[in-house]
Amino acid sequence: MEDYRRIADAVAADVAAGRLRPGDRLPPQRAFARRRRIAASTAARVYGELARRGLVVGEVGRGTFVRAGAVEPALADPGGAPVDLQLNFPVLPEQSALMAASLATMLRPDVLAEALRAGGVTGTAAARAAASELLARTGWQPSPSRILFTGNGKQSLAATIAALVPVGGRLGVEALTYPVVRTICARLGITAVPLEMDEHGVVPDSVRAAAVRAVYLQPVLHNPLGVTMPPARREDVVAVLEELDLPVVEDAVYTFLSDEPPLAALAPERTVLVDSLSKRIAPGLTLGFVVPPDRFFDEIAATVRGGGWTASRFAVDAAAHHISDGTAAVVQQAKRADARARQRLVAEKLDVRADPRAYHCWWELPPPWRADTFAAAAAAEGIAVTPASAFAIGAAPNAVRLALASPPVDRLSAALDVLARIARGTPDLDS
Incomplete structure (x- = not known):
């Protein structure tokens, strides 16, 4: 009897050479055994070996498929990858199966035909309703009519900052902040002005002293500090923003881990809330959200279009599926x-x-x-x-x-x- 490992090596060689491509379905084990003239138990060991090597994945009720890519070992030796x-970017082992089931209906030709159409900055009515449900938090839910879609969270930030702060202008940011915001400001010709922080987040008086056109804040689970502004600090910050008539860009990317209400609930007419799916669901499903008040809506929408930052229709529809059926x-x-x-x-x-x-x-x-x-x-x-x-x-x-x-x-x-x-x-x- 031929050793099952040698048969697994032959199948692995077919994968490496491209004769078996990602997504190809292997024959049922009994059919594989007949073709190879081996026992069914040996075929089972071959398939098990291929799965152990990360080359195939079994889906209950569907069969065994060539993986899209090899799996890294869970814990490399000292000479392995860092x-x-x-x-x-949190991706849980079980979520791909959930998402695959959720997207099954999108493979219908009529549904896929719609998803392959050109996208728009406002998406579809169904997508806006789903996004409103996703972004809702204690005491706040955005109106579907005020939701814009971008390709990812970074694009949402870039478009919002570009719309609110002119070239040569100043944006107030926390003294410790998300590094991409500094890069966005440099690319746009905007000065990032550090705002003092303490154990509760940004210090309100530092906003008053900064002489800026807008402010960027992470009120919930701040990156990198992990600080969440307590209610009293939020109220003090909003009071200063109202005193100075300043807009605020609220980065809500980590709020899916918390039930804290957003600044948008306290200051809806001056807060532009920005979020994305990269951490909520997966980095491979890139979709950004912008929720501006009415007075900034048209300018931000035009900036998204002009910057080439409009989301793909497929990503918008896929997200709507995940939200509507409860997967998200x-x-x-x-x-x-x-x-x-x-x-x-x-x-x-x-x-x-x-x-x-x-x-x-x-x-x-x-x-x-x-x-x-x-x-x-x-x-x-x-x-x-x-x-x-x-x-x-x-x-x-x-x-x-x-x-x-x-x-x-x-x-x-x-x-x-x-x-x-x-x-x-x-x-x-x-x-």
Whole structure:
């Protein structure tokens, strides 16, 4: 009898050579056994070996299919790929099956024909209604008529900032902020002005002193600090914005992990809320949302069109399917539980500042460590972390951000053990 591993090698060679392409369906195991003149039990072992190598995936009731790509090992040896604690794109193992079932109806020719049409900045009525449901939070739900769609969250931010702040203008941003906002400002010829922060978020008086045209804030689960503004601070910030008649760009990308109401609920006529699907669902399903008040709606919509940032119709329709049939809500709840589980690991192993709901944490390093030397020491152990300088406008504190979402839980746990060991030691200043 031919060894099942040799048969698996032959199938793997067909995949590598392109004779079997991603998405191709393998024959049923009994048919495979007849063609190869092997026992059915051997065929089962072949299919099991191919699945173990990450080359195929079985779908109950449908069959076995060639995967779209190979799967990385859950925990590489010291010479393998680094553990990524820099990028924060949570994708749960079970969600692809949920999403596949959700999108099944889109494969009908009539439905797909509609999804392949050109998209528009306002999407479809069904998509706007679904997005309104998705973005709703305690005490607030956007009107479907005020929702705009872009290709992703970064495009939503770029279009909004470009519409609100002229070239040469000034945008107030938290002193520690999402790095892409600094890049957007530089590309648009806008000065990013740092706003003072404390343990509750941005300090209201710093907004008053900044002399800016608009403000960009992350009131809920701030990146990188993980801070959420308490109600009293929100009211104080809104009071200053109203006093100065300033618009605010509210980045809500992490709000799916929380039930906190947005600033838009307190200041609906001056808040432009921006969100996306990259973290709520998956980075491969890119879709951004902008919810402006009426007075900014036309200008932002025109900027989205003029910038070439309009979302694809397929992404808009796919998102509407996931929202309407409950898939998005199921994934969101699962990610909430996943984030809390990962934060429990952090609490067990490190002395960090963290909100138990967040997918990231801010680590103020013990002396004599500095952020850059700690990041280098972690990289030497195969762990990528982000030093505070990546987020700072001006002087950077002695801290690093840990993004917790990407590695499998067991690999994250092992990485946190390594980081704790590094922190207990001292930097090698001669290296």
